[in-house]
Amino acid sequence: MDMDKRPPADGGDGCLVGVIRIPVKIVAVLVVLPVRVVWELLVAAGRAAYRHVLGPLYVHVLQPLLRALGWLLTTLLKLVFVWPWVGLWRYVLVPVGQGLAWVCRGLYEQVLAPAGRILGTYVLYPLGAALAWIGRGGMRYLLAPLAKGVTWIGWVLGMSLFVWPWVALWRYVLAPVGRGIAWLAAAVYRYVLTPVGHGLVWLAVAVFRYLLRPVGLGLVWLVVAAYRYLLRPVGLGVAWLAAGLYRYVLTPVGQVLVWAWGVAGRIVAALWRGLKWISWVLVGWPASRVYRHVLTPVGHAVREVWRTGRAAVREARATVRRALFGTPPVEPARSRARTLGSTTAADAAPADEISLPRRQG
Template identity: 35%
Template sequence: MDLDKPPVRQAPQQQPEGCLVVAIRLPVRIVALVLVLPVRMAWDALVVACRFLNDALLRPLGRALLWLGRVLVVLPLVGLWRYVVVPVGTALARLGKVLVVAPLLWCHRHLLIPVGHALSWLYAHVLRPAAISLGAALAWLARYLVVVPARRLYDWFLAPVGRAAAWCVLGVGRLLVLLVTGIGHVLYWVARVLVVLPALALWRWILAPVGRVLALVGREVLDALRHAWRIAGHISRAVGRFLGTLLRWIFVEPVSWVYRTVLTPVGHVVRDVVLRPAAVAARAVGCTVRQSLAAARASVRQARADMRRLLLGDPRPRPPVARREPSGRGTRTLDNSTTALTKD
């Protein structure tokens, strides 16, 4: 079972850092912190302002613009498409079918198909046999007037001349290859001695050490910037908390204390001493006024009825209306029924 266990990975051992790295790191980190701290604080302040602006202005404004766009653009376009474009398109499609498609179908069925059949019969029985005969005659003439003379010219003249020319070109090519190879070797050694070896020495003894130093400096500068940005974030957060606490001590807590100790008791006193008695009195006055108005309306209604009775007399009694419901004595029950199922 021990053989199945994965091997334990050892942490890579860090190489001891030289004095040059330590001498570069501390000043670079101090300078980076001094330069990065204002930028980080300005960045955090900008982030807080942007979040407040987004929550307080941009998001409600976006919702309002979205609703306005839906009301002013989307709904009119939907109505235009549904009640104008679709009916007009349907009418145009039906009109096109009646005025264009139907005549074209009739023309294709009664004109083009018979003409096509006639042309097909003409091609199959007249043009095709004539074309076959003409093609055979032209093929025979081309064979004996072009192909046979060209074949003899190739066999007796062009082939020997081409072989001789190819042998000459092959010899010249081999000679050129030998010359180019020799010149290439000479140029290779000249370039190696005059360019490659000096460039290699320059890279190995000058550029590589300088590049290592610059890479070390750049790496330390980048690490210092990251470290300074992180430290500046902690400092900016501490400053923000301090300012928030100071604002709470200076403004929020005094206002809260004034609200709790002054405005709330005053409000309770005003509510208990002024507002509630005023509300009770207002409700009593309202109830009295409503009762007075109801009594006045009843008096006016009675006076109007008495005046109508004096001028026009008592109203005639309404004649009884014949209802479809049966009367009380003639209703059907289980004891008194005239259906066929309950007759004796």
Template identity: 40%
Template sequence: MDLEKSRERSGGEGWIVVALRVPVRIVVLVLVVPVRMAWDALVVAGRFLGGTVFRPVGRALAWMGRAVFVWPFVALWRWVLVPLGTALRWLGTVLVVSPAGWLYRWVLTPLGHTAVWMYARVLTPLGHGIAACAAAARDALAWLGRGLLVVPSVWLYRWVLTPVGHALAWCGRGLFALGALLVAGIGAVLCWTVRVLVVWPAYAVWRWVLAPVGRVLGVVAREAGAALGHAWRVAGYVSLAVGRALAALFRWTVVEPARRLYRGVLTPVGHAVRDAVLRPVAEAARGAGRVTRETLRLVRVTVRQVRQDVRRALLGGPGTAGSQAPERQVKKAIRM
């Protein structure tokens, strides 16, 4: 009767699913309920420790941090550094700024005015006089230098050095022309000697010895290359024929027997093994996979139902009268 009722509630599921549902629910209930109770106990303990231990300890540590690190520095700044800075500013004003202002106003300013008067009334006329004397001395020295140095130097350059330079230049041009003539003659003699002793013998050797020998060697090399190409092509034909013969021998001695063995023996055996062994094993594996997925789904559904049943048994259903009181009692019992 229970199986029939459960099958009607499940919407026509198989008897295997119905038979597995109750044991799975029992096992899940045995495993999940202690874990959930332990989790709730940990949550309540964490809240209790957070409200009674961690939060007061954090506040105490924050107060200690302010008392140790913040308040001393604030007191030092307010009651030591600020008054000390004010006193130093007053001392600087009294000892440095005020005397410096008095010194600038009553000493340096009159002294500066006196220096300006002396520069304008004494030093400037004296400087102008010294500049005039220096200009006169410069003009006198320039006149003396021109009369004693420039005019004699120009006369010496024009009437002595220039004729001597022209004579030396004419001699140099003559010597250069003579040297060029000698070099040209020596070059012509050397060129004719090199032509007679080197160029003409080398040309004769090239024309009557090396050129004929080169033509003979070229003909020999051309014929040798042609023979080598012909031999290479003939060897290719022979190699192709031998390869075809070996390929035919291999095909008739190895490939054809193997193909006939595969087609006549291995293929029927493979089909028989596939039809008799592999397909049933695959069907069984797919069926086992479906049963496993269905079992896991039933386990998840059972876990949800067990949780709902436990919550309903302990706290009552949603919307029922007096559901809040049992929940408060349970939480109070857990806290205790």
């Protein structure tokens, strides 16, 4: 992708804009590049911290700790708020309730029910029948006439207190007074309110025609003139200024910053690849060469020397033993012991290791 490729310029851009744009882009790149480098470093540090510190810390420390804490809190809460009440309900309240229910049921079946039947049959039923006979006689020969008399007296008192006085008051007081007030109101309306109302209407029409309407027309003309000769030119000027600022300042600056951000990203990526290549050339490749061409042969040589020395020591030990005891050396039991999963003795010399094939390079 061409880094110098630019979007087609507007029709109003000239040579001066093209000449100025290159230094501006250079300055923008120089300003944005450190910010992009710091941003990339922060992102890499955050990822590394999450991968190697925060993630393992959460998985291996916080998560087991939180699980243990949750189990402990759950156990404590159950121990305080669940298990005592469950035990109280299961081993105290339920047996006590069952015992009380059994006692109450037996008491009802054996005592209360028979006593109630006897009391109802031999006491309450005859007493109720006697009271009913007495009540029917008293109602018929005493209470009914008394109720009729009390009703007539109440009707007379009610009419005397709540009906007849108010009817007389309405007929002989309120109705004549109301008719007089109506006649007076009609006279006031005809000879006072109507002339005054006509005068007020004429005054309102005159105020509207000779005061409010001219003032309103003047205010409307003033508002129209202010809009036409002041607000509209000022608004057009501000809009033109904002459009010019957006078109010739903000938009180019935004485009330059976006372009500089992308260029800074590419530069950072190139620097990172260069650092990786330099580290490989200066450290990795020499270390691999030293390991392959120096350390590996030296290790093989040391191993061969060690094997040769160990074999010579064994031969010398066997010779001394034969010279002293005159018998062929017998391999001790511990040397004949087999190693786990092996068919050779523990002291037997190991077979030659197979070297890895060398990579051409």
